[in-house]
Structure formats: structure tokens, C-alpha cells
Amino acid sequence: MYSVAQIHAILGRQTDALVDPTLEIFDLAYDTRKIRHGEHSLFFALKGIRDGHAFIGDAYQKGVRAFVVSQRDLDLSLYPAGNFIWVKDVLLALQRLASYHRAQFKKPVIGITGSNGKTVVKEWLTQLLQGDKQVYQSPKSYNSQLGVALALWNLSDDYDCAIIEAGISQPGEMASLEAMIQPDIGIFTNIGTAHAQGFSTKQEKIREKLQLFIHSSDLLFSSRYDIGPFLSKGVRGFTFGYMSLDDVQILQIADDGSLATTIKLSYAREVATFSIPFRDKASIENILICITALLFFGYPLAKITGKLAKLRPLDMRLQLKKGKNGCSIIDDSYSNDLGSLQIALDFLFQQQQHSKRTLILSDMAGLDNKLRQKLLDLLRRQELDRIILVGSGTYFLQDGLHTEVLFFKTTDELLSAMRNLTFEQESILIKGSRAFHLEEVSKVLVAKSHETVLEINLNALEHNLQLYRGMLPSGVKLMAMVKAFSYGSGSYEVANLLQFNKVDYLTVAFADEGVELRQSGITLPIMVLSPDEQVFETLVAHELEPEIYSFRILNALIAFLRRRHIKHFPIHLKIDTGMHRLGFMPDEMEKLMEALCHTDTVRPISILSHLVASGNVDHDDFTRHQIAAFRHCAAALEDATGFPLIKHIANTSGITRWPGAYMDMVRLGIGLYGVDTSHTLDLELVGTLKTTITQIKTLPAGETVGYDRKGILTRPSRIATVKIGYADGYNRRFGHGAGQMAVNGQLVPTVGAICMDMCMLDVTDIVAHEEDEVLVFPDLLQAASNIGTIPYELLVNISSRVKRVYFYG
Structure with missing residues (x-):
């Protein structure tokens, strides 16, 4: 994409020691653990918790021959073929390169920020636009100072537009993100409590986030957040909400009694009703943002209705699961693009439990000749033992890869053939576009287990x-x-x-x-x-x-x-x-x-x-x-x-x-x-124990629930049975209301004794349905306190029969 000499000029002609200024750079590297073939990588020696300069030798051993550094006393005799560019701030240099690269892209760039929902809106909007446009999106949640720079590097004129996510946690961070992203159009998802500790007031947080759009032409947002007064001069607002002045007016949102929600909207004197397969407030708001964006881009209401019907819940995390025959399954089957494929491959090679590695890969939307070459180059750099391709658009890869390659036109064809394929003692990455439903392949390969899960x-x-x-x-x-x-x-x-x-x-x-x-x-x-x-x-x-x-x-x-x-x-x-x-x-x-x-x-x-x-x-x-x-x-x-x-x-x-x-x-x-008994650190809980509601029944006052009839109902009640008991590690002391679980964000108490494989909850006062997800320990410290123990005991007693699912990304 750029030669070392060009990058040297872009970074402002800092001090240099260039051995081969013509060396072409295709990849940016900052973590030597993720470098497998570094010949055309540019290594940025970032200073964080660890100093990247300490890993220059590792990068050089892996083939890297171009470096951006700030440390002056390097012994260059150790790297005779190395090209070195010295800068004052390595991260700033990376951002400057990303900003320059973004400026070469002359098509629309959509910037997204807000407290929550950024990644979901980005993914859904990409899906909704994909059939009509070739859309580039920043991979996963690459929305940080480093992540945005890396995301922009893969932007090219092969795409019709780009959707880039930006996130901040404290004042002063958005200016550098704005300089890199330079969004033409903005989307503001919402303002909430996320990262609230980094800002003195809600108004300060709004002003800081809106810095992303100071040079944008238009900003899409919900009028309920009242951010209009904070918009920069020249930025036009395009809003949705319940007010008549909103561009997209919400007339009605109703739960239809099943798993769907009905939304009635008015836009440009037209009225339309949508049915969406979600009930939670966050998903409804995210879909309203997507509808507003499509209307802004000129889509008629009738066409939007058909597009929304294809949306499904997103699980945007890599899932590491225990597979059959000693395999490890990495399920990343919700989307497929070059950026997220690279992240998934990095995670695959992070696994050391098996020497054999298999990739199951579906076709990608909109692959033209340039993107096909990029995909081929990416796969050639991987040390894979087997690649299984799904979709006619992947056929071109068969002859270009130097490993075992199997090809199937459809997912159904692969599923039919799997009884004759051997999967044993290997790590398997399943990476596919949603349209290919490779989650069905995952179901075949993953070992069956108890339905209660511990998400790690x-x-x-x-x-x-x-x-x-x-x-x-x-x-x-x-x-x-x-x-x-x-x-x-x-x-x-x-x-x-x-x-x-x-x-x-x-x-x-x-x-x-x-x-x-x-x-x-x-x-x-x-x-x-x-x-x-x-x-x-x-x-x-x-x-x-x-x-x-x-x-x-x-x-x-x-x-x-x-x-x-x-x-x-x-x-x-x-x-x-x-x-x-x-x-x-x-x-x-x-x-x-x-x-x-x-x-x-x-x-x-x-x-x-x-x-x-x-x-x-x-x-x-x-x-x-x-x-x-x-x-x-x-x-x-x-x-x-x-x-x-x-x-x-x-x-x-x-x-x-x-x-x-x-x-x-x-x-x-x-x-x-993630357990901080001192309450002084911003730790994140690693394990989340979840189960589901098997059955809900309505019982009159005076009835009893559970063994020995100790769960006596004092009022007409709705009782939910959930799939967890003391054999799973849910202590019997949690019975009779000592334990509380969360259903749809609402706390509910246990009723009666805890059984071996099940227990019962009182859901009388909340909205709950069968098959709803249940959070077993909404507050681990409080749960431990309720039965007079410590969090250690609750964690280590979770039974091995409870399925562990690992998420990354």
C-alpha cells in the first residue's frame, strides 16, 4: 500500500535510518505475538503497560524490517536489514498515518459513537446496506485510540462507504479519533452511564462525544437525548422520536405478546408498521437508529420493511467451546469480513491445546478482484492444516492455497458431508457470513451438554x-x-x-x-x-x-x-x-x-x-x-x-x-x-452463570412449591422453573428466597427448596416468558453474603457439567 519512504514522508520526515526505502508495507503491527509473517509489516513500538521497544528483536526475528520507534539509544547493529523511523510519540505517528490513509478515501464515511449500542448499530446497518452497497466496517469493537487507527488502515476504494465506530472513556480523547475518522455523516446512539466516572457531568460527556462530528454535514440521533443544543455550527440534525418535529416520528411501540415488537412510524407523510424479533429496549432503540439511517439514505419505507425481517440477534463475540472428539471450537459465525477474519485467526493461533488447526470459511459479500487477492494473501500467511470453504464465491481459493482445501457450494452440502469428515484433537475456527448459517455447523461439532452455561x-x-x-x-x-x-x-x-x-x-x-x-x-x-x-x-x-x-x-x-x-x-x-x-x-x-x-x-x-x-x-x-x-x-x-x-x-x-x-x-x-473485595478497582467480572426458564405456571394463594411443601404462596403467583440446581453448584442455602436471580434485568427471589437440577423463582411482579435467559448471580458479592460465604466458594463450586463458553472480541 505504501513504501517505507512514503510513510517516512507522511510522518513528517523525522530522523531515520532507512536501509530499503522501497520496501512495501501492507500490514501494521504492534503486538509481536500476532505476527506470523512480517516481511511487509510496519512495527510500531508503542509504550503502554509494556514498552514495545523491548520486543523489536522479536519482531525482527519474525521477519519485520520496518519500525517506528521513539527510543534513541537502539543498537541498530542488531538489525542490519531494519528500516527505522524515529518519532516523538509512536501512537500519535500511527494515528497520523491512519488519518492520511483515511483522507485518500473520497466516499462517504459514517462515524458512530454513544454510550451503548455502537457495535450493534454498526453491524446491523452494515447488514442492511450490504445488498446495495459494498460496505467497509471497523472490525469488532475496534473503537479506541489504537483500534480506530488499525481499522482505518484496511479502508480502500474497493468500498462504496465505510462505517467506523469511536469510543471514549474520558475528556480529550475524541479529538484524535475525529482527526482520523473525519466522518461525513454521524450517528449518535445514546447517552448513558457507561464510562460515567470519566466525566464530571452528563453535559460534559455529551460535548466530548459530539466532538467526533464537528466537521460532519449531518448527525442522526434520538430527540429524547436533547443533544441538539450541543451540535457544532453547520451540522444538521436528523432525528427520530415521539415529537411531531422529529424527522422520523414514532407513533406506537407495542409488545405483540410473543417474542416480537411492533413499531409504527411516520416519515414524509407516510406511515408504516414494522415487526421486529426483539422485545428489549436496547434492541428496539438500535433498530430505530438503523431505520432512521436508511430513511436518511433515501430508502423507501416499503423496502426497509423487507430488510428488517432478515435481522437477527447478534452475538458479536468469538465463542470458544468444547467440541466432540477432543476438539476446541471457535464459533464466529455471525459476520465475515477481512478485518474480523484476521482477529479470529489471531485467536485461533493463540490456542495451544492442539497442534492441528482447521478453518471453516464461508463466502464474503462483495468480493471483487482486489479483495479476493487480499483474502488469498491473508490465508497464505496462516499455518493452517485444513481449510473448508463454503459458497461458490470461495471457489477461486482452491488452487491458490498450499494446504488441504475442501469446497462445498452450500452449508447444507457441508452438513451432509460431515458424517464422512474427521474432526479430532484439533482447533477449529468457524467463520462465516450470517447468510450461510454456519452456526448449524457449530452445533454438529460442539459437544452436547447441560443447557445452563458459564460464560467466560x-x-x-x-x-x-x-x-x-x-x-x-x-x-x-x-x-x-x-x-x-x-x-x-x-x-x-x-x-x-x-x-x-x-x-x-x-x-x-x-x-x-x-x-x-x-x-x-x-x-x-x-x-x-x-x-x-x-x-x-x-x-x-x-x-x-x-x-x-x-x-x-x-x-x-x-x-x-x-x-x-x-x-x-x-x-x-x-x-x-x-x-x-x-x-x-x-x-x-x-x-x-x-x-x-x-x-x-x-x-x-x-x-x-x-x-x-x-x-x-x-x-x-x-x-x-x-x-x-x-x-x-x-x-x-x-x-x-x-x-x-x-x-x-x-x-x-x-x-x-x-x-x-x-x-x-x-x-x-x-x-x-473480577472479584475485588476492596471495592477500589475497575475490575470486570469474568464468569457469568446463566440459565433459562423451562416453564411458567400460575398458582393460587395457599399452594406450595418444592420439596417438603416449604415454599408456601401467600398470594396468587407466577412461578418459573429454571434449569439449575445444587448438582450444578447452586447451593441449597439459596432456597426460600435467600437467592435472587435476574430475569430481563429484574431481580426475583427463589421459592421453596433448591432441587438437584432445577429451582423455582417467583416472577409474579415482572414480565417473563418461557425460554427467557436468567442471570444466576446478578451480584456475586451480594449472593455470597446472602448465604454467609465468600465469592471463591460460589465460583469454584460451579459444577464441571455446566457448559463453559468462552468469549473473546
């Missing part, structure tokens, strides 16, 4: 990890706790993400957990808590590092290693400074030093202890005592043995409250999964 948000886990990592000084290592099935969240699925994000250590409770991670491709160092003699062979065979807590275990391990003629086996020494659970006591240090100095079979890697009450201010004096005692023990042990030891005592609450206890490494546990 890998984006949230990554967010929490980076939040804690951002608190740590440079050089402090991070150990992530993945014991107890990662607090109920899953083993290798979570470990893969942690390995991808380069944590330093993983910790499991039992050797078997470590073995499963090793068999799933996890290569990080793994510490095993409290091992016993029966697992020594397993530890050695799978390179697992034991925590040693007593002389009995230490002596037994030394004897075992001597019999195997093994030397310098890595161990971690546990010191008991006050928990009084496991560990060597401080007065045993001299004996421990002597034992370690007289053997070469083991090699201490770290020394650790556990804080008893680091999150409790009432026990801060005891925490100080523990830290001081641990430092004394660690120093004595290091002096006596001569081994430099990694010292770690800070747990999750220790990271938050005791920065003086960071030492060489910290151990991140429950905070990683």
Missing part, C-alpha cells in the same frame, strides 16, 4: 490482568493462580490467554491440573501447591515445580531424585509467617539451610509466604509483622545457600494495598477473575 469473558480477564500488571513496577514478576479449574473458569482456556499475555508463572493446586495444562500446550513454568510423595514422578515427567512446605516432603523428594540421578530440580520453599496452614516455621530456617546446603538434587527457585489478612485494615499490624518476618527468613536463606531466590508474598489484596510487599513477584488470584 476472556476480554474481561485480559482487562483485569493488565489493570493489575499496570500497578507493578518494572521487573516485578507476576504469578497467576489457575488452581481449582481457574476458580471455576476453566483450565487450558484461561491458561492459554495468560501464556499469550506472557505472565511469568502459573500456579495449580494439584499435579493433575498441571499435567492437563502441559498436555494442552502450556509451556510456562507451573508451580504445584502442596504436592505429596505420590506425584513426584508426575512432577518430573511434566516439568512441574513443587512447593515444598515440610522436611518430610523435602527429604522424600531428595531421596526420590537421588534414585533417579536427577540434580538441580526446581522447587519453591513455603514459609509459614502466620497463616499456620502449611510451611516451614521461621525457627526452622537454620535446619532448612543446612538441608539445602548438603544436597545438589534440588535447586530453590523461589521463597514464598501467604498473607493472612492483607485486605483487612483491622489486621494491618499483623500483615506488617508477616512481611518483616518473611524478609528476614528470605535474606537468611539466600545468604546461607548462595541461591538468588524469587521472593513473593503479596496476594491479590496484597497487590492492591501493600506495594511495599511486591518484592520480586506477586501472586494474582481471585482479582484476575
Whole structure:
């Protein structure tokens, strides 16, 4: 797309060291983990939680030969074929390049912002326009300072228009997004509470968001948000709402009693009625925005009616599911374009549990010759074992790929052939346009399970990890706790993400957990808590590092290693400074030093202890005592043995409250999964337990519900039965109203006793239907408090029979 020399000029002719100014650049890179063939990539050494300059060597090894950097003291002799451009601010340089590239696009660009609904409106509007126009959309929720720049890079004249999403969380961010996107037409979805903490008032948030449209000709929005007075001069408003002055007037919105909603509208003296397959307020508002946009673009009401009938709910996240025959299924079958395909492929290669990788790919809308070549080039760069193509428009790929390729004209043809295809011990990415219904392929490949699901948000886990990592000084290592099935969240699925994000250590409770991670491709160092003699062979065979807590275990391990003629086996020494659970006591240090100095079979890697009450201010004096005692023990042990030891005592609450206890490494546990008992951090909950309503029945006052007739109804009631019970990990103590679940955003109590596979809810006071989704723990901390326990117990007790579905993107 551009040569290195051209990019050099675009960025303002900063200092440079160009070896090959003619080198053509097709891809932008900022994360070396996602680079597989870097010959034509430009690497931006961004400074965030980690400094991108530290990864220039990794990028160079992966073939990258062009770099944008800000660090002046680089040793260029290490990169003899590298082209370097020096700038003051690397992110600003990336944005400047994106802004220049956007300016070359002379067709309409639609910018979307607002508190909520941006991605849904973007996706739906793309679907609605796709049949008439070739539409480019920013992939997924690429709406940040970095995401927008990356999204704009793939914009080209092959498209008739572009829809770009922009999001901000604090004042001052929108100006740079506006400079990049330069929207001709704007869409403002709504104003709500999202990111409210970043703005002093609602008015300030509106003004900041509207900065995106200061040079736009028109802005589409709902009159209910009253943003007209904040519009920049020269920007025309095009509104929808209930007022007669609105361009699109809402005459009626009615729930038809089923799963649909009827909307009656008036526009340009015409009246039309639409039926949409949604009941929730958010979807209704998002569809009204899309209708308004189509009317603005000149679509007649009659044509819009037919287009809306094809809309379906969007699940815009990559879903990682357990498949049959040991497979892992990545389901991303709701849309298909080059940008989102690249994201999905990156996630596929992030999975290490299988060496074999298969891509099932449908046709893409509007592929012309240029886009076909781009798709072919993208797939050639992937190390895929098999590609299964669906749709006649993909036929051109058959001869251009150097891997096994199977072709099917339709999804039905593929489904018919699947009984003769082998899928076993592999990671499978299913990527398809909605019209191809590849979710049916997913249903065939995914293992059947209980209908209650625990949704694991890998984006949230990554967010929490980076939040804690951002608190740590440079050089402090991070150990992530993945014991107890990662607090109920899953083993290798979570470990893969942690390995991808380069944590330093993983910790499991039992050797078997470590073995499963090793068999799933996890290569990080793994510490095993409290091992016993029966697992020594397993530890050695799978390179697992034991925590040693007593002389009995230490002596037994030394004897075992001597019999195997093994030397310098890595161990971690546990010191008991006050928990009084496991560990060597401080007065045993001299004996421990002597034992370690007289053997070469083991090699201490770290020394650790556990804080008893680091999150409790009432026990801060005891925490100080523990830290001081641990430092004394660690120093004595290091002096006596001569081994430099990694010292770690800070747990999750220790990271938050005791920065003086960071030492060489910290151990991140429950905070990683979104539980913040200190209430001071902006964590995101990783696991969401959901079920559905099986049946609703109306019962008179005086009837009883559940075992032993203890659920006595004092009024005529509507009782909903949901598919979760104590066998799923929903504790029996939640019975008789102690538990509350959320149906359509409304809290409802349990009725009667919790059964093994089901329980009952009182939905008398809310709108609820059979098959409605139910959120089991609307507030995890409150739920734990209600039955006198802690969030840990609720998470780790979620049964393994509950299906885990992993989302990313």
C-alpha cells in the first residue's frame, strides 16, 4: 500500500535510518505475538503497560524490517536489514498515518459513537446496506485510540462507504479519533452511564462525544437525548422520536405478546408498521437508529420493511467451546469480513491445546478482484492444516492455497458431508457470513451438554490482568493462580490467554491440573501447591515445580531424585509467617539451610509466604509483622545457600494495598477473575452463570412449591422453573428466597427448596416468558453474603457439567 519512504514522508520526515526505502508495507503491527509473517509489516513500538521497544528483536526475528520507534539509544547493529523511523510519540505517528490513509478515501464515511449500542448499530446497518452497497466496517469493537487507527488502515476504494465506530472513556480523547475518522455523516446512539466516572457531568460527556462530528454535514440521533443544543455550527440534525418535529416520528411501540415488537412510524407523510424479533429496549432503540439511517439514505419505507425481517440477534463475540472428539471450537459465525477474519485467526493461533488447526470459511459479500487477492494473501500467511470453504464465491481459493482445501457450494452440502469428515484433537475456527448459517455447523461439532452455561469473558480477564500488571513496577514478576479449574473458569482456556499475555508463572493446586495444562500446550513454568510423595514422578515427567512446605516432603523428594540421578530440580520453599496452614516455621530456617546446603538434587527457585489478612485494615499490624518476618527468613536463606531466590508474598489484596510487599513477584488470584473485595478497582467480572426458564405456571394463594411443601404462596403467583440446581453448584442455602436471580434485568427471589437440577423463582411482579435467559448471580458479592460465604466458594463450586463458553472480541 505504501513504501517505507512514503510513510517516512507522511510522518513528517523525522530522523531515520532507512536501509530499503522501497520496501512495501501492507500490514501494521504492534503486538509481536500476532505476527506470523512480517516481511511487509510496519512495527510500531508503542509504550503502554509494556514498552514495545523491548520486543523489536522479536519482531525482527519474525521477519519485520520496518519500525517506528521513539527510543534513541537502539543498537541498530542488531538489525542490519531494519528500516527505522524515529518519532516523538509512536501512537500519535500511527494515528497520523491512519488519518492520511483515511483522507485518500473520497466516499462517504459514517462515524458512530454513544454510550451503548455502537457495535450493534454498526453491524446491523452494515447488514442492511450490504445488498446495495459494498460496505467497509471497523472490525469488532475496534473503537479506541489504537483500534480506530488499525481499522482505518484496511479502508480502500474497493468500498462504496465505510462505517467506523469511536469510543471514549474520558475528556480529550475524541479529538484524535475525529482527526482520523473525519466522518461525513454521524450517528449518535445514546447517552448513558457507561464510562460515567470519566466525566464530571452528563453535559460534559455529551460535548466530548459530539466532538467526533464537528466537521460532519449531518448527525442522526434520538430527540429524547436533547443533544441538539450541543451540535457544532453547520451540522444538521436528523432525528427520530415521539415529537411531531422529529424527522422520523414514532407513533406506537407495542409488545405483540410473543417474542416480537411492533413499531409504527411516520416519515414524509407516510406511515408504516414494522415487526421486529426483539422485545428489549436496547434492541428496539438500535433498530430505530438503523431505520432512521436508511430513511436518511433515501430508502423507501416499503423496502426497509423487507430488510428488517432478515435481522437477527447478534452475538458479536468469538465463542470458544468444547467440541466432540477432543476438539476446541471457535464459533464466529455471525459476520465475515477481512478485518474480523484476521482477529479470529489471531485467536485461533493463540490456542495451544492442539497442534492441528482447521478453518471453516464461508463466502464474503462483495468480493471483487482486489479483495479476493487480499483474502488469498491473508490465508497464505496462516499455518493452517485444513481449510473448508463454503459458497461458490470461495471457489477461486482452491488452487491458490498450499494446504488441504475442501469446497462445498452450500452449508447444507457441508452438513451432509460431515458424517464422512474427521474432526479430532484439533482447533477449529468457524467463520462465516450470517447468510450461510454456519452456526448449524457449530452445533454438529460442539459437544452436547447441560443447557445452563458459564460464560467466560476472556476480554474481561485480559482487562483485569493488565489493570493489575499496570500497578507493578518494572521487573516485578507476576504469578497467576489457575488452581481449582481457574476458580471455576476453566483450565487450558484461561491458561492459554495468560501464556499469550506472557505472565511469568502459573500456579495449580494439584499435579493433575498441571499435567492437563502441559498436555494442552502450556509451556510456562507451573508451580504445584502442596504436592505429596505420590506425584513426584508426575512432577518430573511434566516439568512441574513443587512447593515444598515440610522436611518430610523435602527429604522424600531428595531421596526420590537421588534414585533417579536427577540434580538441580526446581522447587519453591513455603514459609509459614502466620497463616499456620502449611510451611516451614521461621525457627526452622537454620535446619532448612543446612538441608539445602548438603544436597545438589534440588535447586530453590523461589521463597514464598501467604498473607493472612492483607485486605483487612483491622489486621494491618499483623500483615506488617508477616512481611518483616518473611524478609528476614528470605535474606537468611539466600545468604546461607548462595541461591538468588524469587521472593513473593503479596496476594491479590496484597497487590492492591501493600506495594511495599511486591518484592520480586506477586501472586494474582481471585482479582484476575473480577472479584475485588476492596471495592477500589475497575475490575470486570469474568464468569457469568446463566440459565433459562423451562416453564411458567400460575398458582393460587395457599399452594406450595418444592420439596417438603416449604415454599408456601401467600398470594396468587407466577412461578418459573429454571434449569439449575445444587448438582450444578447452586447451593441449597439459596432456597426460600435467600437467592435472587435476574430475569430481563429484574431481580426475583427463589421459592421453596433448591432441587438437584432445577429451582423455582417467583416472577409474579415482572414480565417473563418461557425460554427467557436468567442471570444466576446478578451480584456475586451480594449472593455470597446472602448465604454467609465468600465469592471463591460460589465460583469454584460451579459444577464441571455446566457448559463453559468462552468469549473473546
